[in-house]
Amino acid sequence: MSGLCMAHKLREAGHGDVVIFEKADEVGGTWRENRYPGITCDVPSRFYSYSFAPNPDWSMGFSPGAEIQDYFVRTTDQLGLRGLIRFGEEVTEARWQDGRWRLRTATGSEDEADVLVTAAGILHHPKIPDIPGLQTFAGRVVHSARWDPSIDVERCRVGVIGTGSTGVQLTTALAGRARHLTLFQRTPQWVLPVPNRRYPASTRWVFRHIPPLNRLAHGFYQRLIEAIFAKAVVAPRLGALGRLRAGAPESAAGRAGS
Incomplete structure (x- = not known):
């Protein structure tokens, strides 16, 4: 997301020789990778968007993850940024040599640049807790960043570990679906109701026009x-x-x- 913003602003400032290296086959970062039930953004949608590419068609005050992902894909195409992206190219080495950056990707390709901007996200890398007995647990162990949509939660006893933003969203979505749900927390957390009304068609029309x-x-x-x-x-x-x-x-x- 920040990489797309940087590329657009650089090109807008007259820097035409810009390349984006993307390890995946599509843009979106954390919104592309995270697909767990209840995923949403805890920042108002009208602010969680590029100032230069407002979206009049947000469906809710805090929009779901799939809708945010669609926004980034659509904005990439509308701004003409897709042609700058090398998909499937994960940068594995960046070396400063002779006044330039020498880059190598996982596919073995090489490139060089005068300026290197790191815009790699971190919110989709799972961190599995070191819990005694986890390796011998007979049930399924799933990290929210690697959610398996084939899981039939209606037939499962589900335990959710953690009460951060993801834990709250996931628990809210599973509470009425799972056969039994237990939430484990280490530290008490502030949990407040968030009004998240759906925008009527008339509101979207006004913002669009x-x-x-x-x-x-x-x-x-x-x-x-x-x-x-x-x-x-x-x-x-x-x-x-x-x-x-x-x-x-x-x-x-x-x-x-x-």
């Missing part, structure tokens, strides 16, 4: 997130979330994550 509204919505969410969430992460005692975290008693945190 009045483009400035897309830019206005994007700017609104950008200021909102930077004013609250970004400050809470960088300086926990600043911003609304920082004040909430600093003033919350320990028992309340425990109840919120239970």
Whole structure:
């Protein structure tokens, strides 16, 4: 995703000799790889899009993963970026030599560049926990980043480990489907209801025919997130979330994550 953005902006600035190396056969990164039930984005869709390529047709405030993946595929074609991409070319070596970058890919091909930008994502690489007995567990062991759609969860007793964003999304999707579901957490987590209404056709029509509204919505969410969430992460005692975290008693945190 960041690689597509960089390529577009470089070309827009007049740099025509741009190449994107992509190890897979399609764009999308984490949204291409992750297909677990309930996958969605915890950032409002009108902000989770390129400022130069707004999408008036988001179906929901927080859109599902497949819809986000479709957006990146469609935007790649609309911006004419597909011709810059070398699919199936995973860069395995980058060496600075004689004032240039020397590149080698998994297929054995070589190239060189004056400037090398690393835009490789990390959110689809599974990290399997080192749990005693995991190797001898008789049931299926599946990481969310390698979800197997053939699993018949309606007939399974399912255990989900973790209460991060993925764990919450997966648990919500499986709770009404699995024969039995148990969620294991190490640390209490804040879990709050998120209103995620579906946009009616009239709203999508308005955003499609009045483009400035897309830019206005994007700017609104950008200021909102930077004013609250970004400050809470960088300086926990600043911003609304920082004040909430600093003033919350320990028992309340425990109840919120239970």
